[in-house]
Amino acid sequence: MIGKILRQRYQIIEQLGQGGFGETYLAEDLDIPAQPKPKCVVKRLQPQVIEPDILRLFEIEAKTLYNLGQNHNQIPKLLAYFEENSELYLIQEFIDGQDLDKELTSEKPLSEGDAIKLLRDILEVLTFVHQNNVIHRDIKPQNLMRCREDGKLMLIDFGAVKQVRTVLATATGQTSRTVSIGTQGYMPSEQALGKPKPSSDVYGVGMTVIQALTGILPHLLLEDKEGEVLWQNHVQVSDALAEIITRMVRYDWRQRYADANEALQAVNKCFVPLRPIKIGDKYGYINTSGKLVIPPQMDDAKEFCEGLAVVKINNKWGYIDSSGKFIIPPLFDLAWGFSPKKLARVLINEKWGYIDTSGKYVIPPQFDFAYWFTDNGLAAIKINAKWGYIDTSGKYVISPQFDDAYWFTEPGLAPVKIDNKWGYIDTSGKFVIPPQFDSTGGFTEQGLAPVKINDKCGYIDTSGKFVIPPQFDFAYWFTEQGLAPAKIDDKWGYINTSGKYVISPQFDDARLFTAQGLARVQINDKWGYIDTSGKYVISTQFDTAELFFEGMALVTIDRQQHYIDKTGGIIY
Template sequence: MIEQILRQRYKILDKLGAGGVGETYIAEDLDIPVSPKPKCVVKRLHPKAIDGDNQRLFQKEAEILYKLGENHDQIPKLFAYFEENGEFFLVQELIEGHNLSEELIQGKPWSEAEVTKLLQEILDVLAFVHQHNVIHRDIKPSNIMRRKSDGKLILIDFGAVKEVGKLKINSDDSTTLTIGIGTFGYMPSEQALGKPKLSSDIYAVGMMAIQALTGISPKQLPEDENGELIWQNHAHVSAELTNIINKMVRYHFNQRYQSAIEVLQEIKPDTVQEFSPSAISALTPVKVEDKWGYKDQNGQLVITPQFDKAGKFAEGMAEVKIGSKWGYIDQSGRVVIKPEFDKVGSFCEGQARVKIGEKCTYIDKTGKILFDEASSFFEGLARVKICDRYGYIDKTIQVVIPPQFDKAWNFSEGLAVVKIGDRYGYIDKTGELVNQPRFDRAWSFSEGIALVRISDKYAYIDKNGELASQLFDEVGSFSEGLATVKINEKWGYIDKTGQLVIQPHFSVASNFCQGKASVELKNKLLGLLPMGDQVGYIDKTGKFISQQSEL
């Protein structure tokens, strides 16, 4: 193929790689009158692989690339798709840079901040892909490029994509049986069986996050008896991010997040769903050259292409981008809410969620900003800020708890943390203070107890505000039902009732994994460990079960 010219236009320069059914090459476009000629990627369906299934997938890749690449900067653009001499080719944008396999190095874990940023970047692109009813099916480090020019992550290789005709997210009949495609380690069980879901892609992204946090290949991670991955003991990560990633990689697809935007809203609660599903009018967006307009059901252009981006109509209004800002037009094409927002959602029941700078809020159909800021919904209520005070709204965007708090957090198990002055307490969903603000810091309830700070000590309380544990100098996160606590410079363990179940003997103590935790005794206590040993593993009773030379 080297030096061969396809379609009298694309000159093959070098081979990039080969897979089971195709080969990729770097080529130059001879039609462009500049020197040096611009380069592109030519993908060739291997002649020996030309059968019904592979040809269908190859053509589907071209169709999806065209639909997605034209509308998202982090998906390669399709330049051509053609047959020549009985062989099939597609030509796409060359992404100069390197793939994430070069960054995810065995034995070199990333920090939590780096992984959180990675998740946000990948999920931003994936949310767009899923909004178009497309399952990628082969998300892995080698299929994500970091573009040299701006450092952005680019999702490549749509050769395994599946379109979901009528999207019923993750219901048992949402996809029909198809070819089992993907990469072992990043591919969940339902995809291996030929039944991919949108959450199959979310599983793959979660596996990449675990790989980054642990520095361990997904193929090397053990599973428990329920098929759930065991990885936390290899990472330094907060309980919050651990819970998010665990939900991304649950064994059964019904227990995972149901969409990429749902994960984003967990990682960054102020995420705006830019592609919200909504009632769609007869007018649909269409791109002509580099501008967007709208066509009617007959395909006739009725709103002149003039916008940099355009969304679908809902409740008689559509979001459009002019320059770097978003606004709204009516069905005549008239701008009715001037472009001043960084991100926007579609209108629903007269309100739309928008983002201005780093803050999210809601507007009405006149463009009036309803709140200074607004969070996502948790347990049916969302936190809002009005005139430097926080309250809550319900899903009709009506204020149900008036703004009265200096700070407020999301509801969990029916209660929310609020701050009044310099003290923290808890309210119920009526806004009633059920635990008076008397704590120096407070966290959300989980399984009936919540962590609080009293002066320079920590403790757990029940929902009545009563202490459910003694006071601790420091506390760690729960793992397998136990959490580390520090008392007088020594570490022990408590259960989820807040009770001390392993006395504080240890200089260092780690989380439990598979029923054991590593601990260290710098000032050895006679009888706890054999003579000369300072490090070992304990079971959940605190009994030593083995010795190791290092933690």
């Protein structure tokens, strides 16, 4: 096929894939007067016999695919379909990018926040598909393309090819009940029996996100005796996300979300994609498209967490849902968002306590200060000038005895201060690294923590041994990219885990890299964003700049708040 020209227009230049019923090729469109010639994708089906039923179904399904692509920018457009030399061809838009299979690696599982974004991105386009009465039938990472130009996900490889494959299979003697279109691990039982439903696609999405979170291929996961996928022991996620994913991958299709829209509504209810914005002297909320969803009416407002956002009105803090309705009335002098343990710390009459999502006190106000609960179920609290740790029932696990303390990080160590020196304890309260440092930070996944001694910062491992000797004026912890901001001679740059500068000291200020691979840096009182090579992605131009979340970052220009996208374009 290489070099062949179809319809005197589409010249085959490369084979992309091959299956039991056809092949996929990359081609050039010779009719377009441009150099280089624009590329397209050619799908060739090779039925043994061209029968009227096959041609009729081929045309119906091609029309469906055409309508989907024309009406949604995350589905490739169908450019042509035809029969030639007893073979059926589909010509589709070429997507320049890479499939999710290249992104989802066992070495770098997604964080919960990124997994939620991926879940939402897939369900949004799949909702459109289901609303048009189409079932994809092969949701998996290989059929989700990340567009190189704008980073959007494209849903590929469905529609006409699958329906015609079914007819070709039944023509060879199989019954419709035994024709299964899909991929092992991502395909539920009813689909394997040839009876797919919209909830079958929901199953595929759930298994894709499980792979993203665990780094484990779906067919390698164990099942219980009822056929339910055992995945939660491989990763720690919030109860809300675990509940949603578990329902998506139920063995019985009747226990799953009926379609993508129902699953998307569940995700949006728990993880609301709304961001606070200040307009004039009041706060409201916009969605990720920049549309004002909750009018500016609050004196202050924070991010949504576990479906609720903390807002301030008339000098008191309460919690609203995504409609702007108060779920927990504004009663508190100060309040924070809910942790994955579904507890939030609140201040009233100068004492801190913890409430649940109904606003009921789980741990009554009694502490002089309190941090959030971490994944191990412990929170650092202060009482009578001493710090200790409580569990989610309010019971002391480590009695108040330290002069200062922070929260636990992996691998179960927390920095504490005693006699003006910092060290690290384990969850029993025993010192693992004796107090000896002037200041400390938490351990990260690289097993390193920044510490300060004799006015210089370096990094220790979990045994307390210096891996990077003290040499910096200031240093932050390492992020998942293996880079940390470090200051020397009044300039900030980024070092790797061996202590070598990867991005030379040149910034007046610098912050951590986020999961999106961007970091905020400041030069001459203006902030911008760089990538991990040190190259500017968005030039220094903002008075203030926050980290990217849900593809948006909050910045200030001339005292006005705006949200930008990853190109620096103004969303709101």
